[in-house]
Amino acid sequence: MPAPYPILEPYDHGMLDVGDGNRIRWEVSGNPEGKPAVVVHGGPGSGSSPRNRKLFDPDRYRLVLFDQRGCGRSTPHVADPATSMEFNTTPHLVADMEKLRQHLGVERWLLFGGSWGSTLILAYAQAFPERVSEIVLAGVTTTRRSETAWLYGGAGRFFPEAHARFRAQIPEGERDDLVAAYARRASSTDPAVRDKAVADWCAWEDAVLGLEPVVQTSAPYSDRPDEGRISLVRIASHYFANGAWLEEGELLRGAGKLAGIPGVLIQGRHDLAGPPNTAWELAQAWPGSELRIFDDSGHMGGTGMKAALAEALERFAGE
Numbered sequence: 001m002p003a004p005y006p007i008l009e010p011y012d013h014g015m016l017d018v019g020d021g022n023r024i025r026w027e028v029s030g031n032p033e034g035k036p037a038v039v040v041h042g043g044p045g046s047g048s049s050p051r052n053r054k055l056f057d058p059d060r061y062r063l064v065l066f067d068q069r070g071c072g073r074s075t076p077h078v079a080d081p082a083t084s085m086e087f088n089t090t091p092h093l094v095a096d097m098e099k100l101r102q103h104l105g106v107e108r109w110l111l112f113g114g115s116w117g118s119t120l121i122l123a124y125a126q127a128f129p130e131r132v133s134e135i136v137l138a139g140v141t142t143t144r145r146s147e148t149a150w151l152y153g154g155a156g157r158f159f160p161e162a163h164a165r166f167r168a169q170i171p172e173g174e175r176d177d178l179v180a181a182y183a184r185r186a187s188s189t190d191p192a193v194r195d196k197a198v199a200d201w202c203a204w205e206d207a208v209l210g211l212e213p214v215v216q217t218s219a220p221y222s223d224r225p226d227e228g229r230i231s232l233v234r235i236a237s238h239y240f241a242n243g244a245w246l247e248e249g250e251l252l253r254g255a256g257k258l259a260g261i262p263g264v265l266i267q268g269r270h271d272l273a274g275p276p277n278t279a280w281e282l283a284q285a286w287p288g289s290e291l292r293i294f295d296d297s298g299h300m301g302g303t304g305m306k307a308a309l310a311e312a313l314e315r316f317a318g319e
Contacts, residue, residue, distance in 0.1 A: 004054035004310075010065075015075070016103055018096045020087035025073035026066040026100055029053055034062040035133075035317055036106040038097070040113035040121050041065075042139075045235030047072025047228065052112070055310050060317040064109070066100060068093055068120075071231035078234045079227040081189045085238050090245045094124045101131060110316055114138035115274060115299065116236070119244060119251065122282075125261065126254045134316045135263040138309060139271055139299050140279035142251040143244040147278060152179050152240075155208055155272050162207035169200045183237035186230070198233045208273050212298035220300075255285035263289035264312040266305050268297030 010027035017023050030053075039052045048065040056063045069088045070078035077083060097120075101109065110133050111121045118137040125132045141147055156163025167175055174181040185197035202221035209220055221229065239245075263286055267279040276293050283291035294304040301309075 005056060005058055007050050007053045008058050016096075016100055018069070018092075018099050020092070021076065022069050022087065022096075023075050024066055024069060024096055024100065025075075026064060026104075028062060028064050028104065030056060030058040030061045030063045032062060034058075034060050036062045036064065036104075036109035037112060037313075038064040038066070038100075038109050040097070040111060040117040040124075041068065041072075042113065042115035042117045043071065043232050043236055044068060044093075044116045044120070044239050045071045045078070045232040046116075047231065055112075055306075055313050057314070057317055061313075064100070064104065064106075066097075068235075069096065070235055071228075077227065077231060079230040081187065081191075081194065085187065085234070088235065088238065089242070090120065090123055090239070093120055094127050097124050098128055098131070107131075108133040110134045110136070110313075112136045112313070114301075115141055116143065116239075119143040122251045122255075122258075123246070126251065126257045129257050129261060132258075132261050135258070135261060136266070136309060136312045136316070137263070137279075138266045138301060138305060139274050140265055140267055140276075140282055141274045142249075142278055142282065143239070143246065144248055144252075144278075145243050146248070147274065148179060148240045148243075150275065151208070151273055152204070158272060159207045159210075162204060166200060166204040169196070177241070179237055180241040182233070183241040186234040186237050194230070194234075198229050201233045201237065202229055205273075209299060211272070212270070212300050213302070252281055252285050255282060256287065258289070259287040261288075262316070264308075265289060265291045266301075266308045266312075267291065267293045268299060268301065268305060269293050269295045270297065271299040273299040 010029040013027035015023040041048045067074040170181045188194045205221040267276045297305045
């Protein structure tokens with residue numbers, strides 16, 4: 001397998017005004033005449049990473065990376081407590097992706113992403129299936145309320161000490177909806193309240209990933225720069241507290257709209273953040289999709305998952 005490819009510098013970049021006072025950062029690398037592809041980052045609120053370019057042949061792909069509203073290099077950044085979250089919803093992000101496609105003059109593009117990125121990809125593809133050539137997903141989520149309840153509740157069965165600490169930071173009267181309670185605190189104008197909520201949320205996320213062998217630090221969330229941690233927690237808790245503005249199970253029920261779009265779903269058997277039942281359910285609902293589950297991998301992937309992603313992108317590069 002030829003990947004990983006060198007991380008080339010983008011040949012074009014800019015800030016796209018998407019309305020509501022928001023401007024999203026985008027950049028394009030690879031071959032200007034190559035197959036269009038876009039990487040949709042996770043979080044929500046993580047921001048894009050140039051590391052994603054390693055999987056794409058720069059001679060055959062025209063690769064687009066962008067930062068979703070409020071994070072990365074997009075403006076205004078939600079690390080500023082004055083930045084409103086009112087216009088930061090899934091429908092806004094879907095519309096932003098379509099505006100970016102039009103701005104770049106792309107007819108159809110391959111969609112690539114994982115975790116939250118898979119949710120946003122599915123929402124976009126079901127809204128604009130005619131604009132999608134292929135889809136490659138890893139660590140599949142659809143951000144159902146049941147998935148959020150598992151990640152911030154059910155997974156505590158495996159990490160009872162860490163989950164007890166996560167719950168203990170919230171007054172007893174608010175513990176029936178931990179995610180919403182954290183969302184309120186992450187948007188507090190009091191820096192002490194906000195910073196504590198961010199630290200406690202990241203500590204829980206670290207615990208859930210703690211068993212995965214490919215995680216190179218004991219604190220993959222807490223070790224991020226301050227602005228990156230704030231944007232992740234503020235945006236993620238905002239989305240999860242609102243069910244991502246999707247009806248429960250909406251993306252699974254709408255998977256039939258993807259018929260005819262080649263799709264590859266790559267999933268770790270030991271993914272405690274996004275258990276494989278979601279990927280399996282999506283594969284049953286999406287005619288013609290391919291599901292591969294790897295027994296040695298979790299949410300952050302592994303050798304087999306990375307090879308499978310590279311294989312899918314190599315195959316689609318010529319189509």
